Amino acid sequence: MMFAVAMTFIDQTIVSIAAPDIVRELGLSSSGMQWVVNAYLLALAAFFALGGRLADLYGPRRVVVIGTLVFVVSSVLCGCVPEGGAAQAWLIIFRATQGLGAALLFPAALAVVVAVFPVERRGRALALFFGVTGALTAIGPLLGGWLTNWTWRAVFWVNVPVAIVALVLTAMAHISDRRRSGTLDVKGAALIAAGMGLSVLGFQQAFSWGWDSWATWVCIGGGLAILAGFVRFERKAEHPLIDLRVFRDRAFTMDAAVLFFSMLAFVPLFFFTSVYAQVSLSASPNQAALFLLYFFVGFAIASQWGGRILDKKGARPALKLGTAVGCVGFALWANKLTDLSMHDQWPYAALAGAGIGFVLAPASTDAVNRAIGASYGEVTGITQTVRNYAASVGLAVYGTILTHVTTDKVVGTLTGKGMSAADADTVARDVTESITGSGDSRPPTGTGTGPAAEATRESMSAIRMDFAEANQWVFYGMAIALGIGYLCALRHPGGKVDANAKVEEPAGQAH
Numbered sequence: 076m077m078f079a080v081a082m083t084f085i086d087q088t089i090v091s092i093a094a095p096d097i098v099r100e101l102g103l104s105s106s107g108m109q110w111v112v113n114a115y116l117l118a119l120a121a122f123f124a125l126g127g128r129l130a131d132l133y134g135p136r137r138v139v140v141i142g143t144l145v146f147v148v149s150s151v152l153c154g155c156v157p158e159g160g161a162a163q164a165w166l167i168i169f170r171a172t173q174g175l176g177a178a179l180l181f182p183a184a185l186a187v188v189v190a191v192f193p194v195e196r197r198g199r200a201l202a203l204f205f206g207v208t209g210a211l212t213a214i215g216p217l218l219g220g221w222l223t224n225w226t227w228r229a230v231f232w233v234n235v236p237v238a239i240v241a242l243v244l245t246a247m248a249h250i251s252d253r254r255r256s257g258t259l260d261v262k263g264a265a266l267i268a269a270g271m272g273l274s275v276l277g278f279q280q281a282f283s284w285g286w287d288s289w290a291t292w293v294c295i296g297g298g299l300a301i302l303a304g305f306v307r308f309e310r311k312a313e314h315p316l317i318d319l320r321v322f323r324d325r326a327f328t329m330d331a332a333v334l335f336f337s338m339l340a341f342v343p344l345f346f347f348t349s350v351y352a353q354v355s356l357s358a359s360p361n362q363a364a365l366f367l368l369y370f371f372v373g374f375a376i377a378s379q380w381g382g383r384i385l386d387k388k389g390a391r392p393a394l395k396l397g398t399a400v401g402c403v404g405f406a407l408w409a410n411k412l413t414d415l416s417m418h419d420q421w422p423y424a425a426l427a428g429a430g431i432g433f434v435l436a437p438a439s440t441d442a443v444n445r446a447i448g449a450s451y452g453e454v455t456g457i458t459q460t461v462r463n464y465a466a467s468v469g470l471a472v473y474g475t476i477l478t479h480v481t482t483d484k485v486v487g488t489l490t491g492k493g494m495s496a497a498d499a500d501t502v503a504r505d506v507t508e509s510i511t512g513s514g515d516s517r518p519p520t521g522t523g524t525g526p527a528a529e530a531t532r533e534s535m536s537a538i539r540m541d542f543a544e545a546n547q548w549v550f551y552g553m554a555i556a557l558g559i560g561y562l563c564a565l566r567h568p569g570g571k572v573d574a575n576a577k578v579e580e581p582a583g584q585a586h
Contacts, residue, residue: 076184077207079143079241082150082234083177084211086115089219090170093227100227101162111166113279118174120463121272123182125264127456128316130183132259134252135452139187139245142180147238149173154231181459186451187250189443194571195386197444202382202436206375217364263316266305267460274298275464278471286475317457321446326390327454329567330442333394334458335465336560337434340405340427340553342466343473344370347549355543356417366417366424373404373425377432382440384433389571390441393433394564401430402557409550412543430557469556473549480548484541 090097090112098108130138149172156165185204192200222229277294284291309315322328345367352363377397384393404426411420439458446454482503489499 076139076187076245077204078237078244079139080181080184080204080208081211082143082146082237082241083181084208085214085218086150086173086177086234089222089230089233090115093219093223093230096223096227097166101156101158101166103163103166107163107167109283110163111170114167114170115174115177116463116467117272117275117279118171119178120275120460120467121268122175122178123460123463124267124271124316124453124456126179127182127186127452127454127459128259128264129179130186130452130455132254132257134254135183135186135190136245136250136252138179138183138452139250140242142176142178142183143238143241143245144176146173146176146180147234149176150231150234150238154228156228182452182455185439185443185455185459189440189451189455190251190253194444197440198382198385198437199379200382201440201443202378202385205436205439206378206432257314260309260312260314260316263305263309263312266301266308267316270298270301270305271460271464272298273301275467278467281471281475317453321454321457324445325566326568326570327442327445329563330390330394330438330445331458331461332563333398333434333560333567334438334442335461336556336563337398337401337431337438338462338465339469339472339556340401341431341435342462343469343549344427344553346470347473347477347546351412351543351546352417355412355415355539355546357539358417362417369421369424370428373428373430374432375428377429378436381433381435381437385437385440389569390437391564391567391569393437394567395561397430397433397437398557398561398564399430400433401427402554402561404428404430405550405554405557409547409554412547412550413540415539415543427553434560469553473552476548476552477545480545481542484545485538488537488541 094108094112097103097111103111126138126142149169152169153166153173156162156169185201188200188204189197218233219230222233273294275298277291277296277298280294281291306319309317309319322331348367348370349363352358352366356362356366358366377400381393381397384396404423408420408423408427411423414420439455442458443451443454482500485503486496486499489502490496494502
């Protein structure tokens with residue numbers, strides 16, 4: 076199952092590295108390339124709940140196989156995109172079907188792992204699962220940089236051998252395909268897909284459209300309204316897509332809340348750290364990927380430790396420790412960003428990674444352990460939907476903060492060098508394009524002729540510092556998110572789930 080899920084994690088970051096080559100060869104627009112990246116994440120967010128329910132109804136092994144096939148066929152078609160006018164639509168469509176395949180695959184794979192291990196061993200088992208698969212996200216940029224030297228199409232084709240091995244291992248594992256009775260809630264699936272998709276679209280496009288755009292708020296507001304309608308519908312459905320009774324368990328609700336605030340930092344971190352390294356530290360894409368490895372050293376070690384804490388003491392101690400460590404780690408890391416030294420930052424990057432590592436597996440595992448009637452696929456669908464929704468919100472909010480702060484600081488620097496306000500604003504917007512998804516390999520250089528280019532060249536060191544200072548706001552924001560997560564962890568009732576999936580009451584506290 077780890078091998079199967081590896082594709083979906085690597086794919087979240089590998090395509091961004093190849094983006095400049097894809098744009099150059101196929102002639103895509105900047106917004107078109109954004110959609111190639113976002114279509115995958117949008118489909119993930121929209122269909123995770125459906126994937127979890129299908130795993131329950133039709134058996135997790137079958138859904139793992141179907142999800143793997145959908146994912147790998149879509150990957151091949153992405154790599155075979157023809158040149159010409161149809162290229163952009165082709166890539167966007169099959170990136171979306173890749174996301175659909177991942178949304179089917181991941182909840183089913185996790186349901187298989189959960190079903191195999193008894194409750195008392197799940198903490199360590201899922202710590203290994205999340206630790207390894209989470210760390211694979213960092214491999215994406217490294218692998219992408221190497222494959223792109225051959226052809227950018229290889230970043231999609233690399234999924235083929237991985238999928239073949241995953242399917243062979245799935246067959247060899249002789250997984251039992253336990254099914255649950257019930258029917259598929261088609262209307263509920265359509266409502267949550269529309270609500271999640273529309274609201275995530277609004278968050279994703281907030282940077283391009285602007286927070287003052289009516290389109291941004293129509294998408295966000297409309298999506299949230301549809302989700303509210305979904306909740307009302309599910310309460311009355313005979314066979315709901317999501318059994319909302321699970322949220323009556325305060326421990327489950329707090330697990331989901333801690334995951335949400337932790338993922339506000341975890342997934343956006345890959346993007347903002349890579350851009351910071353390339354712009355402020357003048358690092359290559361591969362060097363930027365190595366920068367992320369500091370974070371994952373802490374993440375991998377703490378994941379295993381967090382799993383053991385969960386097995387022995389329950390989720391609450393791990394969640395409190397993780398959110399506190401993560402809050403401190405991100406705050407200290409933010410403070411060191413303006414040193415412009417990758418080497419000096421590694422202890423704080425590792426500390427921030429450790430905080431997320433302590434949280435991710437225990438929160439996810441504890442939530443699954445509290446599934447109603449052992450509906451592991453359904454509950455996994457809920458937790459993964461929360462994770463992806465938080466990632467979209469984090470990217471939008473932090474992206475907006477970085478854009479505005481960077482623009483203001485660079486304008487101030489350039490006007491101080493004698494550049495006109497209009498030229499300074501143009502150069503500042505070129506700098507902020509580094510966060511649009513297609514500008515990662517194009518940090519400002521000040522090349523060219525004329526007074527504006529000369530002033531830019533003279534100001535490059537100051538501009539890199541401006542960008543680093545703007546990133547400080549983002550990383551402090553991540554620290555605040557973990558701090559709010561800590562407050563949620565304090566409200567977790569504690570206790571463990573025993574082998575019969577019943578909660579052991581903490582001393583002196585009613586469940």
